[in-house]
Structures are given as C-alpha cells and as structure tokens.
Amino acid sequence: MESTRIALITGASQGLGRALAAELAARGWTLVVDARRADRLAVAVESLPDDRVIAIPGDIADPAHRSQLVAAVESLGRLDLLVNNASTLGASPLPALDAIDIDLFRQIYEVNVVAPLALTQALLPFLGASHGTVVNVTSDAAVEAYEGWGGYGSSKAALDQVSAVLAAEHPDVRVLAVDPGDMRTEMHQDAFPGEDISDRPLPEAVVPGLVALIESGHPSGRTRVAELV
C-alpha cells in the first residue's frame, strides 16, 4: 500500500489554507499546519483526523517557530508538499507607497517573501528526496498596479521571482506560484474594509482546481487557478 503523502500548509486556521487542509486530509494526506491564533487553529483541526495532523501555533516570520515546523517534518521523515499560504497585507486600509511605514513594508516582506524562502530552504532536502512540490500562493496584485497594493503586491512579485529562480535551480522540485483569485476571506475583507464582498467565491471553490494542479504533472511556473477550472 502507498504510504500517506505529507504536506506542510502555513496559515491553515481559516480561508484558503483551512479549506485546502480539509480537502487534503479527506484525501488521506498527513498534515503539518500552523497559524498565529492558536484558538482558531485548534478549531480548524478539530474535525481532521488526530493521527494525521500536527498543528503548531506560531508566526512564520519567527525563526524559532519555523524550526518547530521543520522538526515536525523531520519527525514524520518525509515531505511531499509545502504550501506557503500564510501572508499579510500589512495594514487595513491599505497604505499608499508614499506613506507606508518603512518598518511595516519590511515586515510585509518578512512574512510574504523571507519566511517562505527560509522554510523552503530548510525543507529542500525532504522535497528533493520526494521530488515534491512547493506551492507559493501569490496574487494578481503581483502583476497589476492597484493603488494601495504596493507593499503586498511587490512582496508577491518578489515571491513569484523567488519561485521562478528556485525552480530553475532545483529541477528535482516542482515550484508553483499559484494565484487563487479573489476569495471571500478575512484578508480580502481587510483589503476592502466596510465593503460587501459577498459576491466573491468562498475559498472552498478554489480548492478543487488547486488540488487538481497539485496532483497533476503540471510543470513549475506561475499559474492562475481560474485558468485551470
């Protein structure tokens, strides 16, 4: 019998990360998941099989927390999929570039670019051994110039390029930068404070396309889920 596949998903207490974790768990995957708010993370994993989920509360920008995630993977001895999903807008409402606090700008990059790369570096031996996949969750704000989106958008553009170069350097690992499209989540509401976002699809609607992509032989590169469904 084929052994269970193992995924690490960051930011799995709600939104896209939670919906993806639920679907992969239902498909028999073993998961390592995180988020900063421990109470929400505990609720999110409540309905998942105890023996196939390791939930570790913490901030991906914290090197000590990342070491805990890597230790969890080491204890499992294998990693097939790393989903760098946790991300920050920086502030709500979104600050324009002429006024954004430079420390906040730096913090956006810490969460959205530095942490995903650091986690990937630490887990590359496992991902190489399994010929695994890295999914870096990106955004159309990486390629479009929306007012107010300069901090977040430029960090996602940097994440796209990190993904592309990593793929060139590591043909043994598949590196996908995936734009899920608009979703009705806390992050999206924070981007449009006070606006009705009920016309945006729930993250669960994106998951079938994302899972199909993960399970396909689609090569490394940047992809929009909307192109796949």
Ligand SMILES: NC(=O)c1ccc[n+]([C@@H]2O[C@H](COP(=O)([O-])OP(=O)(O)OC[C@H]3O[C@@H](n4cnc5c(N)ncnc54)[C@H](OP(=O)(O)O)[C@@H]3O)[C@@H](O)[C@H]2O)c1
């Ligand atoms: N929603 C959209 O319309 C949209 C569009 C394009 C791309 N995206 C991308 O899709 C991904 C998921 O976003 P979402 O909309 O599902 O967001 P969300 O509902 O706000 O969920 C974000 C998740 O990440 C966790 N998280 C945030 N910062 C973290 C940190 N520093 N360390 C650890 N966990 C952290 C959150 O929990 P805690 O806050 O408790 O840590 C939560 O579990 C992101 O990469 C986002 O950029 C979203």
